[in-house]
Amino acid sequence: MSVLESLVGETQLEFHRPWPRAIVGSADWLRAISDLSAGHYELVAQWGESAAVHLALRSRSDNDLAILTLECPDGKFPSVARLHPPALRLERTIRDLHGLEPDGLDDTRPWVDHGRWGVRHPLGARQATNDGGTLYNFLPATGESLHEIGVGPVHAGIIEPGFFLFRANGEAVVRLEERLGYVHRGIEQLMIGASLDHAIRLAGRVSGDSTVAYAFAFARAAEGALDIKVPVRAAWLRAMMAEWERIANHLGDFGAICNDASFAIMQAQCAILREKVLRCCAACFGHRMMRDGITVGGVAADIDSNAISLCSRLVLEIAQRLPRLFELYDKTASLQDRTVGAGVLRCELAAQYACGGFVGRASGRRFDARKAHVFGPYDQFVFEVPVLNEGDVNARVSIRIREIEQSLSIIRQILDRLPPGPVVISSAKQDGSREGAALVEGFRGDIFAWMRIAAGKVEHCHLRDPSWFQWPLLEAAIEGNIVADFPLCNKSFNCSYAGHDL
Amino acid sequence: MRRLLLESFRGAITEAPPPCDDAMIEELARNLDRRTRAKLGRSLAIRHVDAGSCNGCELEIHALGNAYYDLERFGLRFVASPRHADVLLVTGPVTRNMREALERTYAATPDPKWVIAAGDCAANGGLFAGSYACIGAVSAVIPVDLHIPGCPPSPMHLLQGLIALLSSAVEPKA
Numbered sequence: 068m069s070v071l072e073s074l075v076g077e078t079q080l081e082f083h084r085p086w087p088r089a090i091v092g093s094a095d096w097l098r099a100i101s102d103l104s105a106g107h108y109e110l111v112a113q114w115g116e117s118a119a120v121h122l123a124l125r126s127r128s129d130n131d132l133a134i135l136t137l138e139c140p141d142g143k144f145p146s147v148a149r150l151h152p153p154a155l156r157l158e159r160t161i162r163d164l165h166g167l168e169p170d171g172l173d174d175t176r177p178w179v180d181h182g183r184w185g186v187r188h189p190l191g192a193r194q195a196t197n198d199g200g201t202l203y204n205f206l207p208a209t210g211e212s213l214h215e216i217g218v219g220p221v222h223a224g225i226i227e228p229g230f231f232l233f234r235a236n237g238e239a240v241v242r243l244e245e246r247l248g249y250v251h252r253g254i255e256q257l258m259i260g261a262s263l264d265h266a267i268r269l270a271g272r273v274s275g276d277s278t279v280a281y282a283f284a285f286a287r288a289a290e291g292a293l294d295i296k297v298p299v300r301a302a303w304l305r306a307m308m309a310e311w312e313r314i315a316n317h318l319g320d321f322g323a324i325c326n327d328a329s330f331a332i333m334q335a336q337c338a339i340l341r342e343k344v345l346r347c348c349a350a351c352f353g354h355r356m357m358r359d360g361i362t363v364g365g366v367a368a369d370i371d372s373n374a375i376s377l378c379s380r381l382v383l384e385i386a387q388r389l390p391r392l393f394e395l396y397d398k399t400a401s402l403q404d405r406t407v408g409a410g411v412l413r414c415e416l417a418a419q420y421a422c423g424g425f426v427g428r429a430s431g432r433r434f435d436a437r438k439a440h441v442f443g444p445y446d447q448f449v450f451e452v453p454v455l456n457e458g459d460v461n462a463r464v465s466i467r468i469r470e471i472e473q474s475l476s477i478i479r480q481i482l483d484r485l486p487p488g489p490v491v492i493s494s495a496k497q498d499g500s501r502e503g504a505a506l507v508e509g510f511r512g513d514i515f516a517w518m519r520i521a522a523g524k525v526e527h528c529h530l531r532d533p534s535w536f537q538w539p540l541l542e543a544a545i546e547g548n549i550v551a552d553f554p555l556c557n558k559s560f561n562c563s564y565a566g567h568d569l
Numbered sequence: 570m571r572r573l574l575l576e577s578f579r580g581a582i583t584e585a586p587p588p589c590d591d592a593m594i595e596e597l598a599r600n601l602d603r604r605t606r607a608k609l610g611r612s613l614a615i616r617h618v619d620a621g622s623c624n625g626c627e628l629e630i631h632a633l634g635n636a637y638y639d640l641e642r643f644g645l646r647f648v649a650s651p652r653h654a655d656v657l658l659v660t661g662p663v664t665r666n667m668r669e670a671l672e673r674t675y676a677a678t679p680d681p682k683w684v685i686a687a688g689d690c691a692a693n694g695g696l697f698a699g700s701y702a703c704i705g706a707v708s709a710v711i712p713v714d715l716h717i718p719g720c721p722p723s724p725m726h727l728l729q730g731l732i733a734l735l736s737s738a739v740e741p742k743a
Contacts, residue, residue, distance in 0.1 A: 183665040189701045198665065220670045223649035225617045225630050228667060249666045250621045253702035269696055275625025275721065319628070338635035339582070345632070355723060356625060565623045 082501040084291035088121075088134040096137045097145055099124060104150035109421035111506070112515045112531040113147060113157040115165035117191055120144045121529075123504070123515065125421070130439045134504065134517070139167055146172040153420045153536055164255070166191035176204060179248035179568060190256055208234035208242045216550065220249045227564035231553075238549040243542045250568040258518075258528040263289055263363045263494075266525045270516070271358055273530055274566030279305075279312040280509030281530065281566075282361040284516035287442065288528075289363045291503030292520045293494050301365035301490040302444045307378070307481045308348075308357045308366075309507070310474040314385070315344040315356075316510040317467040317474075320561050324464055325396065327555045328405040336392055340385055347381045350374065365491030379482050382475050393468050406461040410556030412544040414456055420540055423533040424512025425470060426560055428454050429462035436508035447484075448477045458544075460559040500526065509533065511563060532566030583639050586732060587725050593733040597715055611735065612644035616654035616678065620671045620710075621661030621703060625721040626688040630658065632724040645731055651677040656734070657711075660721075662690040662697040663704040675711045683714045685730060692716045 080088050091099070102108055103124060111123035111132065122135045137144050146169035147154040158169040159178035166188030180187070182201030187194045213234050220228035230246040254273060258266050270285035271278045283305055290297060297305075322337025345355040351374035352360045353367070360367050396402060412422075417430035427434060435452040437445040453469035455462040500521040506513045512533025519526040541560045545553055617630060633640040640646070648654050651674045663671060675684070686707040689695040694705030707713050717730040 179666075181666045183668065184701050185665070186701050200669065220667065221618055221651075221674050225627050225647060227619050227622070227624055227627065228670065249670070250619070250661070250664055251666055251702050252621055252662060252664055252697045253700035254697075257697065257700055265696075272623045272625070272696055272720075275623035276628060278623075278625065319631075335636060338632070339637070342632060342635050342637050356628070356721075358625070358720065563624070 080502065082292070082499065083134070084294070084501075084503050086132040086134060086504055088136060088502065088504075090136045090138060093137065093145060096122075096135065099135055100145065100147050100150050103147070106419075110147070110151060110153050110536075111421070111513075112517070112529065113154050113161070114517070114529040114531070115161040115167050115190070116527060117165060118142075118167075120161065120167060121517070122147065123517070125439075132440065132504075132506075142166065143168045143170045145170050148172055148174075153539070156539065157535065164188065164190040177201065179251045181248055189253065203246055205232050205244050205246075206242070210236065210241065212236055213241060219246075229564050233550055233553070235550050238551070240545050240548055240550055240553070243545045243553075245538055245542060247538065247564060248568050250565045252565075252569065254569045255527075255529060258525050261525050263520070263523065263525065266528060267361070267363055268359055270528075270530060271361075273569060274532060274563045275356065276316050277312065277509040277511060277514065277563070277566065278356050278358045279308045279361060280507050280514050281516075282359070283309055284505050284507040284509075284514045284530065285518075285528070286361050286363050287505035287507060288503040288516040288518050289520065290494075291505060292501040292518060293363075293497050293503070295364055295492060295494050297365055297443075298489045298492055299444070299486045300369075300488045301492075303447075303481050303485055304366045304370065304490060305361055306444050306448075307478055308352060308360055309509075310477050310481075311344060311348055312357065313474045313510040314471050314478075315341050315348075317471045318344065318385075320558065321392075321396075321464060321467060324406070324460070324555065324558045325402060327558050328402050330399065330402050333392065333396065336388075340388065343381060343384070347377055350377055362491060364494050365489070367491075369490045375482055375485070378478060382478050382482070385471070386475050389468065389471060396464070396468075403461065405552070405555060406464060406559075407459060409460045409552050410544045410548055410559060412458040412540055414458060416540055416543055417458070420536040422512070422536050422540055423508075424510070424537070425463055425466040426537050426540065427512065428452065429466045430458035431456045434513070436506045436513040440506050442505075442507075444481075445477075448480050450477050460555055463559045511561065511566075512537070514566075530569065532563050532569070534562040534564075534567040537562045538567060582636055583642070584637050584725070586643070587729045589733050589736055590729045593715060593717075593730055594737060597733055597737040612646075613655045613731070613735065614646060614648040614653050615656045615658050615731075616648055616651045616674070617658045617660070618671055618674050619660050620667045620691070620707065621664035621697070622688065622690060623661075626660035626691075629721045629724050629727060630660075630687070633727055635724075638724045638728055640728070640731070643728075643732060643735060645735070651675075652679065654678050655682060657682065657684045659684060659686050659707045659711075659713075660688050660691050662694040662700075663707055663710055664702055665704060666702070668704060668710055671707075671710055683734065684711055685715045685717060685734070686713045687717045687719075687722055687727060687730070689718055689720045692718060695720065 108124040149171040163180035185198040216233040219230035228249040271282040318341040322334035325333035414431035515531040518528040
């Protein structure tokens with residue numbers, strides 16, 4: 068029996084797929100938190116409902132996953148972050164949205180609620196308030212000769228909004244503190260009562276660069292809840308879309324990181340390849356970013372033999388060009404001077420935060436949802452999960468290049484062996500309330516989706532972006548680096564604002 | 570190595586400029602008077618503001634700089650500060666948390682200035698309309714001169730809108 072099984076025990080809910088969910092008492096909740104902080108589990112997600120808090124945990128020993136629920140009729144629950152800091156921003160958000168109080172939480176500053184909604188606790192007992200905004204108390208930094216640099220929320224490039232407060236001693240960053248929440252759109256509330264068709268379109272607009280991965284995660288959670296078996300061809304096409312999305316983002320960011328180190332020619336080269344990928348996706352899947360290409364039960368459209376030859380040619384072209392671009396990156400001393408040793412994320416921190424994606428895998432983490440929670444069709448493909456331990460900008464770049472190679476290989480395997488058959492299955496009406504969860508590996512890391520469906524409508528849906536466990540680590544990685552290296556380090560993490568703010 | 574650097578650029582891969590969209594020209598003709606058109610000139614500095622976008626629009630705005638669309642050949646360029654800008658290119662369903670930042674960016678942009686709302690969210694809130702956290706249309710917060718639809722608008726559509734803005738300046742319609 069695994070560690071988690073002993074926690075969820077006999078109290079599992081009947082309709083929750085594929086992992087168990089159990090309502091636990093406060094003694095088990097406290098035991099879970101203590102085991103979590105001792106490193107037996109990893110924190111996958113934590114979210115609220117009107118009178119309950121959910122905690123998704125993964126066992127470090129066997130990747131087993133389970134969801135614990137603590138009912139909190141008196142509006143309080145024992146804080147997880149009190150012992151396990153990675154939960155801090157999640158709990159501040161639960162306070163903001165649901166009005167549930169994490170007992171023992173030191174940092175009770177609002178997180179996504181900037182005092183501008185005209186309502187408090189929009190997902191709990193709503194209270195009307197004024198919308199004039201509240202002052203945010205940044206954490207103190209004291210010492211000789213410190214100066215402050217505030218940046219945002221409107222940044223200098225074409226990027227998303229957020230606020231960064233740097234405290235620097237000369238050029239060296241002493242403390243960076245992020246303030247996020249500017250792009251909070253209230254998606255969790257918009258999901259409530261939505262049809263599955265509408266809700267999956269919302270999911271595809273959580274984070275535009277991961278539109279496929281989010282729709283994929285949503286669809287898998289819904290299909291889990293409704294016991295839908297997706298046709299094999301549809302599953303393979305989904306994987307192809309997900310891998311193209313990974314390649315497009317990795318290519319774009321590889322160029323952009325080099326551009327932040329003033330090596331603009333790489334940006335120009337990578338942008339051409341990225342554009343080719345987007346055009347290929349538009350031709351094959353009807354949209355440059357493949358938005359709304361995944362539906363509950365399958366995919367929106369099949370591809371034909373033209374699309375297959377188009378994809379094959381592009382796979383070949385990228386496979387030929389990429390090694391030469393990487394060689395150029397690797398042999399340009401001025402570029403290496405910027406990326407090697409910059410923005411180091413220590414392996415222990417990445418492990419504590421269960422940091423996903425290339426950020427985690429450049430700091431010693433082996434986790435990749437495609438391998439750890441094998442889901443179809445990834446069990447059919449041969450691929451590797453590259454891992455490095457250096458944790459610097461260079462390691463994150465190198466991992467992404469290796470990941471492009473692996474994705475190209477997966478697409479090649481799909482093109483060679485794409486099974487025939489239908490690409491969508493209609494869902495049978497299911498009675499009662501049913502729940503499902505899913506973890507899908509987006510380009511940035513593992514996206515967690517959980518939902519409860521009743522009478523064909525979403526009753527509640529929670530989507531957790533990988534950035535929740537990456538943003539706090541950026542604050543740690545930048546410490547001691549020079550302020551001028553922040554754009555480079557930041558781009559090498561490329562956390563999502565929209566996915567985080569939801 | 571030098572050969573590698575240049576080989577992608579041999580022969581033009583740059584797209585021919587897209588034709589102007591009549592609907593866009595009409596919207597601009599309504600919104601720009603003759604005097605402002607004369608001042609607009611042939612070169613525009615654009616400041617992008619993400620007011621709650623999912624980041625999809627930003628990716629396509631970024632693509633305007635690649636060798637296929639090569640925005641700068643039209644005299645259009647992105648600038649880092651609203652103080653240097655002629656045009657604000659706004660995306661997203663204007664979240665309540667971004668409203669003040671958008672208003673302040675608009676106030677910081679010197680006159681004469683124009684606002685383009687790019688994407689379906691910026692036009693009417695898109696799928697986020699009605700949320701407690703969003704205001705919706707950009708035009709509910711600052712005056713908008715041109716809408717470019719799409720989710721997200723493709724780089725070609727964005728280019729069409731921007732070129733429409735330029736050509737209304739050069740060839741004002743009666």
